[in-house]
Amino acid sequence: MVRSYSLCSELGDAAISALGSIALDADYEKGAVIFDQNDPFEKTFVVTNGFIRLSRLLANGKRQITGFIGPGDILGGLRQQSTSHCTAEAISDVQACAFRRGDLLRVLHDHPDLCIRLLFAATDEIEAQYEQITLLGRKMAGQRLAAFLLTMQRRWRRDEHPESALPLPMGRVDIADYLGLTVESVSRAFHEIKDKGYIRLPKPSVVELRNLPGLYQLAEMEDMPAPRVSMGL
Amino acid sequence: MVRSYSLCSELGDAAISALGSIALDADYEKGAVIFDQNDPFEKTFVVTNGFIRLSRLLANGKRQITGFIGPGDILGGLRQQSTSHCTAEAISDVQACAFRRGDLLRVLHDHPDLCIRLLFAATDEIEAQYEQITLLGRKMAGQRLAAFLLTMQRRWRRDEHPESALPLPMGRVDIADYLGLTVESVSRAFHEIKDKGYIRLPKPSVVELRNLPGLYQLAEMEDMPAPRVSMGL
DNA sequence: CGGGATGTTGAGGCAAGTCAATCTAAGTGG
């Protein structure tokens, strides 16, 4: 199912079956630590279900979340000597395929198409991070939240009606640490764009985006319509 | 010369000569626009000399600099349909090799080692951006500047004495737009760490880092000692 | 039906932004 929109799409049968032959199952319960800030990379994952939080802890106790990984996304780097510098934790029950570093490198070597596909995913991710850098460097709380909600929408609602309920798998603290704000500021930002009529909040963990053009304008975000495989490490 | 530390290092002769056969010369004068925010990607560059600024302009007139590209670094993506969303400008006279998209893809297809090498460069870049995201999301002005100076140091001083004069090819406005601050805040941050005795400023465009451990501690940065090829797009 | 975790609201402080003036350095032409 996931195959249709993730890494495997646009790939030849040979590459897919080669990948299949080295794939391992990897499941994690909500709250499980998948790898830690200083672990070396051992595996690369393709998530089929659930959400993962990538975060870094600073010396002063502050935390920065560098990304959220969901169904269809890729998690984990390849280069051996480098450690992740991020902690990956399951924020809901997670199902994923895992590929051992050596296995994956061998398959990449034999299947240039797959390697190029991965390279594209990586450069797309760099592009997406420019967006996040711009958000953190130059936008105010309300804009950051609007941009965040729109990104959530675009990444995990490929289907149906765009203004229906959108579940947020992460809590306010996570949103705050992702957007470079405090929980309180996030809460106030929700209030702000709710007052403008841009969103509804049936529950704290569910938003309905009721005015997409308004949100886009507030967020000063360019439309990036192409669905994208996100990559985290 | 650049070959020794850039993309080509660790590569086999076959891949190097294949790259050589499709390489074009590309030189730009200081101030030249190499590509613009909405151009499609046509070429990938490897810089041999000079510095490039990557920036995005927001609707409200604010600017975010997403990176600086210097000798040995790679500039430009590969995926055709995506446009850069960044403007690349030469901030000093620049010499580079250029590779046409189609040519490069063909060579990548035939030389898995090169493709994997590029993939590594891309994942390293993602990693480096996590650092920048952490900086923008969770650090104060002084820390940001300290981190910036240390990164400059690490990226373009592979040689000699680490506390000698380090030239800054970019002006204060660029540093501000890179660090998510205003010029005035950058100026005050310079003053702040100069007062602490961490740096000397013989000229505004030259710093001497006189207390590396102090700067590292202030910046709350982990040592990332491995020299790295940076990638921008 | 508690009780801990999570989310919201309010009051006050502070780091960085804004606006404005001054200083410095690098040209440029007489």
Add this chain to the structure above:
DNA sequence: CCACTTAGATTGACTTGCCTCAACATCCCG
């Protein structure tokens, strides 16, 4: 070689958006 110009950098006074701290509300789960 020096006055003049100009872009870049610094400094100061004031404002503001977000953080901090604290109280309160709500959700969730046994």
